[in-house]
Amino acid sequence: MEHESLAGRIFRGVALTLILVFFMFPIAWILLMSFQTNEQILRIPPRLLFEPTLANYEALISGQLHTAAGNLEITFMRNLWNSLVLSSGAVALALLLGVPAAYAFARFKFRLGETIAFTLLSFRFAPPLLVLLPLSLYYQELGLNDTYFGIVWVYQLIALPLILWIVRGYFEDISPDIEHAYRLAGHSWREAFTRIAVPLAGPGIAAAGLLSFIFCWNNFVFALILASADKQPVTVGALAFVTASGIQYGQIAAAIVLSVTPTLLLALYAQRYLVEGLSLGAVKG
């Protein structure tokens, strides 16, 4: 391996270049488009050198799009805000519900715990619509349709399994002896949990939280079914925006850039934990 032939090195170089081009080009190209006017985008052949403009972003942020056919209201900022509210709300709730449960699963062997853990895991493998479609009928009756809380609640189906399975692994790695010693010193169970177990599992909890946030943010079908325009996150909003704005390609590109930037930055930040999180820890052992 260390002494690679020249042909081998060239092959490796060419292959890696092609791979990088294929996977990076779409992101780079959309980023470039977002700084172009519609006239520049429609130019054939496309040019790599152009005078960049911030007009697309200005239109999205101000919410006003001036076209030849008149003014168009853009609610894209609202979608961005909804994504932030829904994803952070879902992660906060999932941590609140999931961390104590993960602790219980790791420390106590009880049958209900296993059942819950596997029910949640098997949902990971069930078609989402199978649960969502009946749920949308229930939501209409319960008045939860199109409420932040209702959507945050279904997002638990994404966030909670992730948090339970990752954080449980971290709790299992901590020796119970430390907590026992702490309790021997006269502290209650709750103190041992909050002052010993949770801080020691901190990195795992943070990683699970970040990953859940990314997956909630990227989710499309839950909100497509349960949210109206007013509560839609960016994934659904961007699609609606494409339909509404039609030919404002620069704004569409800018909207795409704004939608993906938060998760891409978080992913780069949390990349160490991605393997574990993506496989729900399946490759760990």
Next chain:
Amino acid sequence: MSMLQLLQANALVGRKARPRGRALPYLLSLPALLVCVAIIVPFVAAAVYSLQRYRLNLPYLRGFIGIQNYVDFLTDPAFWNTLRISLVYTALTVVIELLLGLGIALLLRRPTRFHNAVSIVLLLPLMTAPAIAALMWKLMTNPGFGILSYLVGLFGLTDFKWASDPSTALFTVVLVDVWVYTPFIMILLLAGLRSLPRQPFEAAALDGVPATFVFFRITLPMLAPYIITASLFRLLDSIQQFDIIYAMTQGGPGDRLMVFQVQAYLEFFQYTNVGRSAALLMILWVITNILSNIFIKNWLRLRARAHSQA
């Protein structure tokens, strides 16, 4: 801390915990249990709907009809189209992503700084929302100004219509799926490759064993559990694909990309036929269960073999 103290600590904890000890784990997992109920109730409801004549626009016709919804599928060409497209889409995406992901993982195997940087950068497509990724490719394949339409035009394919042409629509959505999800396989297999023990490879290098032999007889068998895990995850996601196809063509052109979940979505919202939609999803659920059982059995078998060899 001595052994004795530890034992005392255990005893003390045990005694102190007794009054609430049994209830505590149940109390802690109660919220998670509620979420489970929130999954199971609609799931059971879907199973019941699938046995009913249930249309939202004709509520007074609602009633139990046994397995009629399922029987109707047998003679329905639309259903067989859905089944066929879903399986073809799944097979294509999983095979291409597996080969490509394995290839990339092998290229990046040595943990140099450059290789690590490449593997991190390749995560970006995977962290892009699939629905948004579909929009990105839609912009790039626009017949008017799309860069990809322009590029294939340079090669003489001036009339290449990507997702809007029935003959290339499948190719286009598979391409987007490959773009988004190949990094998933890559990152899992890379983790697997790097965790393999070194001795077999060192021994093979000392003995001058040819590289292809090493790959097929050492690397691949040792990597098999990782390959199966990665393909299982992809397989189950792929047969349930919704986001990319819905955002790209909503199942069209015509019924060219009517995979299970897209068909079920339209059945529910466009034709308001809840019973039929639920039956379709139940069939999808059964298929995913069969597929995952096959895979998990193989995974356990391979893992048992790997352990017995070690």
